[in-house]
Amino acid sequence: MRKIYWGAVLALMLAGCGAPREAVTIHERNAIPDNLSDWHVVEAIDGKLALNDRVTPYDLNTALFTDYAHKLRTVWMPEGSSAAYGEDDFDYPVGTIISKTFYYPLAADGSVLKTDDYSQDFAGSGLNLKKVKLIETRMLVKRADGWQALPYVWNEAQTDAVLEIAGDATRLQLASDDGSSEGFTYVVPDANQCSGCHADNHTQKATRPIGPRARHLNKDYAYQGGTENQLLYWQQVGYLSGLPELAQVPHNVSYSDTSVSLEERARSYLDINCGHCHNPKGAADTSGLMLYSAEHNMRRLGVCKPPVAAGTGSGDRLFAIVPGSPDASILNFRVESTDPGAMMPELGRSLVHKEGTELLKEWIATMPGNCS
Incomplete structure (x- = not known):
């Protein structure tokens, strides 16, 4: 009778369907990794920028303008925790990680495109790396003593992003639908500048999220399982508590x-x-x-x-x-x-x-x- 070596069989099965991803990892304030991939929030895997389990994409009614860059925003919270609703600010739990990846759709000649069309950007809930050029991913991590801002810059190979506390600058050529183009310098702010913009209370000087607030999030989003109001979705997945009736929630509009x-x-x-x-x-x-x-x-x-x-x-x-x-x-x-x-x-x-x-x-x- 032939022996079955289950360890070898299991190894072959894993090799065939891909090894399971590591869980989202929270690193201590004084032990920040050099590579974005070590957080396991968003990673370049098999030709796409993939979101980890429970990493939830979101969008804003009207977004901050950043040189026509497209943005993939995500939020993740530790299992069993949720943000407490507030009309002006949510009280996010310690361990929350908010990410924002800045990227551009790619033209055939390698320049980047000025376009409002997001339809070619996505592969599932992540990004199709054959269609886009990743520039940077900014992280906000909620610590016990407040938020920490971390800028990561994507390498030329688009395999990972590297921590750049001092910021960065990249020369790009922006092409428009009408055939015109213009060169510009895309500037990645340093960590202090990130914190400065996010300190919207000048007295407290405390960094906090700007975008994921009720009036900006109160809109529908096309999730993988269907389109739903983002605030209701956050409530359903356990990321938001104390949400009032939607009719009572403030609502900004799309500027367009x-x-x-x-x-x-x-x-x-x-x-x-x-x-x-x-x-x-x-x-x-x-x-x-x-x-x-x-x-x-x-x-x-x-x-x-x-x-x-x-x-x-x-x-x-x-x-x-x-x-x-x-x-x-x-x-x-x-x-x-x-x-x-x-x-x-x-x-x-x-x-x-x-x-x-x-x-x-x-x-x-x-x-x-x-x-x-």
Whole structure:
């Protein structure tokens, strides 16, 4: 009778279907790995950027502009833990890992594409590495003493990303559908800059997530098992507790959704791109210009408001917003600038977001009144 060596059989079976992935690993603050793959959150495996078990993708109603980069956002929480709902902030459990991978769709000549089409990006819930170029993955890790920001930069072979505390810069050629292209430098912020942007409470100076908040997450997402509201999905998988009825949850809109009002679109755009600094507790609190979603005082929103300090950042214009006159408004000057001494936001972009600036122009052009 022939002997069966079950160890050898098991080894062959594993080799045939791929070895099981290691679980998501939480590394201590003082023992951060050099390679992104050591976290086992998102990894380049078999031609795709694969998400590990319980690593959940998500999206935002309107996203922060970053040189036309596409973004794959994920959240993971330790088994048995969940975030507690809050209208302005969620209380995330210790051990939460939030990742954001910045990438571009690839053109046939190796340049990167300027496009709003995400349809070719995905392989399952991850990314198809034959179709995209990975640039960086930013991690936010919730520690007992607060959040830690970690920037990882993808290597040329697209096999792994390496920790770059000092940031990085990559020269890219951005191709448009009309055949035009432009070169630009994509800048990966250093760890301190990441923490600075995420410290939207200037007094506490504590890093925390900006995007995954109720008003930004309150939208449908096309999961592998079907389309569902993200907040309800987080509740179902155990990632969110205390969620009220959806009708009571704030809701930003997509800045490109022309079925909603121009006011809603512009305010949502300003909220995600500017509101983390321009709020009563943010780094720009002394400016008196409040661009976050909860502001309803038109003067504080910038209408006929002079700058606190003049200079190159004002473009020699007198008011943040001049109703009916975007070309006389400081806000338009700053978002349309690429001068480091004038542009807003100050970090995270080298290019002008043409679609966003056109939206703000249209919004201000239709405002009634004047500043005389």
